[in-house]
Amino acid sequence: MVMETNNRTDGSLRISFILPVLNETYSLRQTVDTIFELARADLHEALIITAERTTPESLVVVETIKKEYGARVRVHKQTLPFLGGAMQEAFEIASGEHVMLMASDLETDPAMIPAFIDKVREGCWDIVAASRWLKGGGFEGYSKTKLILNYLFQKIFRILYRTTVTDLTYAYRLYRKSVLEPMRWEELKHPFLLECLLKPLRCGARITEIPCTWRARTEGTSAGVFIGTFAYLRIALKTRFVPAGRLRKKKRQ
Ligand SMILES: Nc1nc2c(ncn2[C@@H]2O[C@H](COP(=O)(O)OP(=O)(O)O)[C@@H](O)[C@H]2O)c(=O)[nH]1
Numbered sequence: 001m002v003m004e005t006n007n008r009t010d011g012s013l014r015i016s017f018i019l020p021v022l023n024e025t026y027s028l029r030q031t032v033d034t035i036f037e038l039a040r041a042d043l044h045e046a047l048i049i050t051a052e053r054t055t056p057e058s059l060v061v062v063e064t065i066k067k068e069y070g071a072r073v074r075v076h077k078q079t080l081p082f083l084g085g086a087m088q089e090a091f092e093i094a095s096g097e098h099v100m101l102m103a104s105d106l107e108t109d110p111a112m113i114p115a116f117i118d119k120v121r122e123g124c125w126d127i128v129a130a131s132r133w134l135k136g137g138g139f140e141g142y143s144k145t146k147l148i149l150n151y152l153f154q155k156i157f158r159i160l161y162r163t164t165v166t167d168l169t170y171a172y173r174l175y176r177k178s179v180l181e182p183m184r185w186e187e188l189k190h191p192f193l194l195e196c197l198l199k200p201l202r203c204g205a206r207i208t209e210i211p212c213t214w215r216a217r218t219e220g221t222s223a224g225v226f227i228g229t230f231a232y233l234r235i236a237l238k239t240r241f242v243p244a245g246r247l248r249k250k251k252r253q
Pocket residue numbers: 020021022023024049050051078081082083084086102103104105107190221222223224
């Protein structure tokens with residue numbers, strides 16, 4: 001007898017698109033419209049995560065989107081604080097088989113969705129990550145100082161983790177959800193976006209990359225603060241040297 005391991009019978013990837021929102025309006029709208037247009041049958045849900053400080057203008061757009069697209073748009077108000085908290089909760093409640101980690105400020109270009117889908121269809125990848133450092137990718141409107149720091153960070157940690165992954169910090173990735181489920185998360189702020197690549201990497205996840213260009217947002221501002229950049233070093237070093245067993249949740253007895 002063939003055991004049915006999931007209820008997927010149509011070959012759909014069943015992707016939960018995670019969209020954290022603080023101050024985006026037209027950028028969120030364009031992101032959602034492009035997702036629905038390009039992901040088609042592979043879309044399981046668009047999971048919009050709002051916070052206490054999400055602006056009233058953004059909430060109006062969220063309501064309009066919800067009305068227009070119906071049940072495939074889910075809105076969740078986070079209880080944990082900050083961007084890492086939003087993402088941790090999203091991973092917990094996403095009901096698809098794949099999870100797309102992205103933003104709603106258009107810095108994660110939604111036009112790239114078909115490229116992620118084609119890559120994951122090759123069948124052997126747990127994570128498809130966008131890279132700004134691969135040939136064909138790049139940065140537009142990124143500060144020189146940040147670019148140099150980013151370059152050095154990637155170089156050092158690529159060696160430390162003995163990986164060929166070229167972009168560890170660009171939070172635009174398609175995950176097989178089962179690689180996220182066993183992980184024990186720590187970070188509540190932006191460094192979570194690094195943690196959620198490094199922990200699966202250390203646990204043996206098969207990761208590949210596609211080139212992508214990062215373009216600075218045209219509305220609102222980043223919630224990240226420059227000084228917070230140093231917290232990335234802490235989680236990167238800790239995750240590298242802690243025993244692998246401590247990266248996963250304890251199994252219930
Ligand atoms: N729900 C929620 N969304 C957030 C939070 N912080 C940032 N975001 C959203 O997450 C996305 C990425 O955040 P951003 O601050 O632009 O990060 P950066 O591009 O790495 O500087 C944007 O669409 C933000 O609006 C948060 O605390 N809660």
